[in-house]
Structure formats: structure tokens, C-alpha cells
Amino acid sequence: MNEEALIEGCIRQEASCQKQLFMLYSRKMMTVCLRYARNKADAEDILQDGFVRLYQNIHQYKNEGSFEGWIRRIFVNASLKKYQTKKWTMEQTGIEHVAEEKVEAGIVDAMSEQEIIVLISKLPEGYRVVFNMYVIEGFSHREISELLGINEATSRTQLLKARKQLQQKICELTMHHERPI
Amino acid sequence: MNDQFDRNIRSKIYLAETDVPDSAWQAIELQLRPRKNRRWLFLILLPAVLAFYWSLSQPGPEDHIALSDVSDTGKSIVPEIYFNPSKPILEHSTIDSEHALPSTHKVANTINPRPKVTKTANPLVEVDQITTSKNSSSINQSHLRGLAPGAAASSPSIENIFSEYRDSKIEDPTDGAFEKLNFVRIPGLDFSPQTNLRDPKIDVCPSFRTSLQIRPFFELLISGGLPSKYYALKETELTNYQTLRERTEKERTSFSLQALVGADIGDRFEVKTGLGATRIFEIFDYIDESATRTIKNIIIDTIFVNGVPEIRKDSSIVIQYGQRIKLSQNRYTALELPVMATYKFKVQNHQFFIQGGVIMNLALWTKGDILTPDEHITSIDTKESRSLPIFRSRTGLDVTASLGYELELSESNKLRVLCSFRQTLGDFTASEYPLSQRYNHYHLGASWKHQF
Numbered sequence: 001m002n003e004e005a006l007i008e009g010c011i012r013q014e015a016s017c018q019k020q021l022f023m024l025y026s027r028k029m030m031t032v033c034l035r036y037a038r039n040k041a042d043a044e045d046i047l048q049d050g051f052v053r054l055y056q057n058i059h060q061y062k063n064e065g066s067f068e069g070w071i072r073r074i075f076v077n078a079s080l081k082k083y084q085t086k087k088w089t090m091e092q093t094g095i096e097h098v099a100e101e102k103v104e105a106g107i108v109d110a111m112s113e114q115e116i117i118v119l120i121s122k123l124p125e126g127y128r129v130v131f132n133m134y135v136i137e138g139f140s141h142r143e144i145s146e147l148l149g150i151n152e153a154t155s156r157t158q159l160l161k162a163r164k165q166l167q168q169k170i171c172e173l174t175m176h177h178e179r180p181i
Numbered sequence: 182m183n184d185q186f187d188r189n190i191r192s193k194i195y196l197a198e199t200d201v202p203d204s205a206w207q208a209i210e211l212q213l214r215p216r217k218n219r220r221w222l223f224l225i226l227l228p229a230v231l232a233f234y235w236s237l238s239q240p241g242p243e244d245h246i247a248l249s250d251v252s253d254t255g256k257s258i259v260p261e262i263y264f265n266p267s268k269p270i271l272e273h274s275t276i277d278s279e280h281a282l283p284s285t286h287k288v289a290n291t292i293n294p295r296p297k298v299t300k301t302a303n304p305l306v307e308v309d310q311i312t313t314s315k316n317s318s319s320i321n322q323s324h325l326r327g328l329a330p331g332a333a334a335s336s337p338s339i340e341n342i343f344s345e346y347r348d349s350k351i352e353d354p355t356d357g358a359f360e361k362l363n364f365v366r367i368p369g370l371d372f373s374p375q376t377n378l379r380d381p382k383i384d385v386c387p388s389f390r391t392s393l394q395i396r397p398f399f400e401l402l403i404s405g406g407l408p409s410k411y412y413a414l415k416e417t418e419l420t421n422y423q424t425l426r427e428r429t430e431k432e433r434t435s436f437s438l439q440a441l442v443g444a445d446i447g448d449r450f451e452v453k454t455g456l457g458a459t460r461i462f463e464i465f466d467y468i469d470e471s472a473t474r475t476i477k478n479i480i481i482d483t484i485f486v487n488g489v490p491e492i493r494k495d496s497s498i499v500i501q502y503g504q505r506i507k508l509s510q511n512r513y514t515a516l517e518l519p520v521m522a523t524y525k526f527k528v529q530n531h532q533f534f535i536q537g538g539v540i541m542n543l544a545l546w547t548k549g550d551i552l553t554p555d556e557h558i559t560s561i562d563t564k565e566s567r568s569l570p571i572f573r574s575r576t577g578l579d580v581t582a583s584l585g586y587e588l589e590l591s592e593s594n595k596l597r598v599l600c601s602f603r604q605t606l607g608d609f610t611a612s613e614y615p616l617s618q619r620y621n622h623y624h625l626g627a628s629w630k631h632q633f
Contacts, residue, residue: 052213
């Protein structure tokens with residue numbers, strides 16, 4: 001069954017088509033959810049919520065742009081709604097003095113996908129969301145500021161800090177960093 | 182450099198895939214197509230059953246005859262007709278025998294036949310109206326003040342009936358000069374005179390009641406016994422955990438207390454509802470011969486190196502081996518709303534009852550404690566009640582059935598003993614928890630019932 005037939009079936013609320021669509025995209029969308037969620041249980045909640053929204057709104061898909069991109073946007077929105085994102089910007093993490101770490105290009109390639117996802121999920125929530133939206137999903141700072149209700153400068157700052165912290169974590173992981181006091 | 186880093190990260194994880202739990206689709210499907218909630222059926226069925234029972238117990242106009250035409254000896258009779266034997270009766274009256282004494286078969290195949298009545302010159306017999314109804318002929322509102330022996334010519338059966346009962350004397354509340362005449366009931370022909378003269382016995386015989394009596398009451402029930410717990414695994418990996426829990430469980434009891442108000446409907450039926458509470462106790466005696474205990478300490482400090490602040494994180498891990506003994510206790514407390522119906526019956530002058538109904542769980546509180554070896558709650562845990570996230574805050578409906586014996590202490594006070602079975606229909610554990618946990622209860626109880 002091709003993608004169009006699958007979408008038509010989902011619009012008609014046929015259970016077989018809905019399940020097939022789930023089988024097709026659930027693994028990818030689970031990754032999206034894991035990147036935004038605080039933990040795995042929350043990610044599963046977001047996944048369920050996202051698919052329910054998807055089936056309820058699939059008739060709004062206009063065949064403009066990629067279907068996967070449209071689905072991904074639904075799951076990102078579901079993630080943002082889950083945590084009421086405006087609160088994230090108020091987070092105090094106390095990492096203002098983290099020194100920038102230089103990450104060699106080959107280090108990221110050498111890491112597994114799951115290792116990177118785990119590191120991203122360990123970022124403070126405010127940083128994690130902005131990093132995911134900007135770097136992975138490709139939102140602009142203007143779009144992020146509108147979606148999260150923050151100004152563009154904050155979005156840029158959060159991204160900078162997130163990037164620094166992630167680089168540090170990658171360095172720690174790859175170098176088995178353990179400093180004596 | 183940052184752009185390169187971003188590109189590397191994005192290319193690495195944009196299309197990454199992660200395993201999804203098997204239960205995810207089922208949960209989504211449940212949200213898309215929720216199961217039909219049929220709880221309301223209970224609330225409709227119960228009053229419907231009561232209404233049906235009440236309507237059956239309510240005698241109609243034809244049932245009035247049917248109730249009265251069976252004597253203690255089982256002999257069929259029809260209501261009394263009083264007449265004065267000193268006067269000649271029915272000398273010249275004739276009743277068409279075909280209609281007056283139809284066979285059951287004939288009447289059954291006749292749609293509203295109207296019996297033919299011929300009045301004679303003798304006014305001693307006054308038949309005001311003879312009608313038939315549906316499938317059975319009857320004479321309604323007829324005031325027979327006398328019947329003539331001449332009727333025997335056309336209706337020999339009636340003559341036989343008259344002669345059979347003519348000599349039976351009865352007490353007449355009017356002047357004592359009347360005799361009672363009882364008829365043998367003739368199939369298909371019911372005489373139902375709406376006379377004002379009624380046998381006084383009718384008024385004292387309970388079987389002649391035309392409406393059910395409703396009496397309110399209060400009941401206090403206490404019961405206790407053994408709950409039977411059973412698990413259903415949603416994930417097979419937890420088999421060992423289930424086995425461990427079943428093996429380590431030491432003791433289990435449950436108690437219920439219910440305060441009910443209700444109404445007796447007639448002599449045999451009652452309905453009641455109220456509030457109740459049930460508490461389940463469990464004790465687990467857990468011993469792990471080769472336990473491992475891991476302690477991880479993490480210290481995060483901001484230190485200054487050459488005047489520059491730097492965050493330092495240090496961690497240490499301590500692993501301990503040995504035997505772990507843990508005695509723990511679980512307590513589940515439920516607030517409930519029971520809705521019950523009871524049917525009472527007698528066996529050799531002993532009053533028994535069966536009752537059944539639903540118990541709606543309004544709230545569930547769970548509490549776990551660590552116990553000392555002598556089974557006292559340790560001071561480690563606070564005594565505040567808290568809801569564990571693995572349990573539900575409400576468990577839904579239970580169904581229950583009981584058999585009991587009723588002892589009458591006085592006219593308005595009764596003591597009841599009963600044995601009951603109760604089945605929970607909902608899980609105690611949350612839907613996302615992989616091990617569902619339910620209980621059955623086998624209880625013995627006693628209740629005090631006070632009628633207002």
C-alpha cells in the first residue's frame with residue numbers, strides 16, 4: 001500500500017491503515033519523543049498522544065511537502081505541549097562557567113545514535129528543546145521564539161549554552177574524563 | 182565549527198530509530214476506539230428488575246378473582262353471591278346456554294362475544310350487564326339477587342352448582358338471613374360480582390393485598406475474611422518478579438464496613454445503598470541470600486583554578502554483598518458505594534436471604550511500610566498515607582453476591598449473618614504498570630438491620 005492510500009485509509013479511520021502507519025513511523029517518532037522527553041515513560045506518553053493527534057488531524061494534510069515532515073511537526077508540537085515549554089526558559093542550571101570544549105569532527109561520527117540521543121536527553125530541558133528544534137528539526141530562531149513564547153535572543157543564548165554543554169559531555173564520554181579534585 | 186558540529190549531530194540522529202514498546206499501539210487503539218462503557222446498564226437494570234417484580238406482584242382486576250377463588254383446601258370457588266332462599270328465583274329467566282356456559286375452547290376462539298340474555302317478566306332476577314372480556318367470558322357488575330330453579334332447564338350445570346352449595350350457611354354481616362352460595366369455577370366463565378358485601382376474611386388475608394408495602398431501614402454491616410490475589414502479566418519478563426511476590430507473601434486479610442440505607446419492598450425484597458470501606462493487609466517476607474547493594478556518591482563543586490571558576494564532579498561507588506531480609510507490609514484502603522438488592526425466602530420457618538449487587542470504588546489509598554522482624558512498622562517511613570504511582574486512585578466496579586440467615590430480634594431489629602463473595606472487575610495497578618493485580622474476597626460477616 002503506498003503512502004497516499006495509507007493516508008486515505010486513515011482518513012476513513014480504517015484500523016488496518018492506522019496500524020500500518022504506526023508501524024511505518026513509530027520508531028522514528030519515538031526517537032523524536034525521546035529527544036524532547038525527560039525520560040522514557042514521558043516519551044511513550046508523547047508518542048501515544050502524537051499518534052492520536054495524527055489520526056484525528058490527518059485530513060488536514062494537504063499533500064504539500066513531505067508527509068514525514070508533517071508528522072514530525074505534530075510530534076514536536078505534542079512534545080512542547082507536554083511540558084508547557086514556557087516554563088523551561090526560566091530554568092536556572094548554574095552552568096554559566098562551563099568552559100568550551102573543542103570536539104573533533106570524527107568523535108561524533110564514532111559515537112552511536114543512541115549515545116548521542118542519551119546525551120541530548122541529559123541536557124537541561126530549556127537547552128534541550130531549543131537545541132532539538134534548531135539543530136535537528138531545522139526551525140529558525142524566529143519560529144522557536146514564537147512557538148516557545150520567548151524572544152529570539154534568548155533562543156540564541158539557549159542554543160549556545162546547549163551546544164557547549166553537549167560538547168563537554170561528548171568530550172567527557174569519549175575521553176572517560178575523571179578529574180581528581 | 183559550530184555549523185559542522187550541528188550538521189554532524191543532525192545527520193547522525195535525524196533518521197535514527199528507536200524500539201517502541203508493544204503495548205504502545207494497544208494504548209493508542211484504546212484511545213481511538215474506547216471500549217463501550219456499560220456500567221450504566223447496572224443502574225438501569227436494577228430499577229427495571231424492581232419494577233418488573235413490583236408489576237408482577239400487583240394484582241389486576243381479573244387477578245382479584247384468581248386470588249380469591251382458591252380456598253385453603255385448594256378447591257376452586259368463585260366469590261360469594263348472597264340471595265334470599267325464601268323467594269322464588271329465576272322462574273322464567275333463560276340464559277342462552279351456548280353463551281352462558283361456553284366451553285373453554287369455544288371462548289378461546291371467540292373475539293369479544295356478547296352473551297345473549299333474555300329477561301323474563303319475573304323481576305326477581307336482575308341481570309344488569311353481561312360482558313365478555315378478551316379470551317375469557319365473565320359477568321361483570323352483575324347483581325344477582327336470586328336465581329330460579331328454572332334455569333336448570335337451560336343450564337343444568339348451574340343448577341348442579343346451586344344445589345351443591347345452597348345449604349352451606351355463612352355469617353352475613355347484614356341481617357344474618359342470607360346464605361352463602363359458592364360456585365365451582367367454570368373455565369372460561371368467571372362470575373365477578375362487584376358487590377359491596379365482602380367477606381371480612383378478605384381484609385385480613387395478606388394474599389389479598391393490592392399494593393406492596395415499602396418500609397425504610399438502616400443496616401450496619403461488618404465482614405472480614407481472606408482476599409485472594411491474582412496477577413496478570415503484561416510483560417513476560419516479569420515472571421520472576423511475579424513468582425517472587427507470590428513466594429514471599431506471608432499473610433493477607435481484609436475487612437469491610439458498610440453503612441446502608443434502603444427499603445423493604447413487600448415481604449421478600451429489599452434494595453439498599455450507602456457507603457463502605459474495605460481495607461486489605463499484606464505482609465511480605467522477602468529474603469535474598471545473595472543480595473547486592475550499590476551506593477553511588479556524586480559530589481559537584483565549583484572550584485577556582487588560577488582564579489577561574491570550574492565545575493568539578495567526582496563520584497565513588499561502594500558495592501556491598503550479603504543477605505538481605507526485608508519484611509514489608511502493604512495496606513490498601515478503599516472507599517466504596519455499594520448498591521445491593523436482596524431477596525428473602527423461608528425454609529422451614531427460618532428466614533434466609535440472598536443478595537447481590539455492585540460496589541463502586543470511589544477512592545483507593547495505598548501505603549507501604551518496612552517492618553521490623555517482630556512486625557512493627559519501622560520509624561524510617563512516615564505514617565502519612567501516600568498514593569504509590571503504580572496504583573490507581575480508583576479501581577472501578579466490583580460485583581458481589583451473598584447468602585445469609587436472618588434472626589429477628591424484635592419487630593424492627595434483625596441480626597443477620599452472611600457469607601459473601603466479591604470479585605473486582607478493575608485492576609488495582611495503573612494501566613501502564615506491566616503487572617496487573619486484582620483481588621477476590623471471601624468474607625464472613627454480620628449485620629444489624631433496623632426498620633423505621
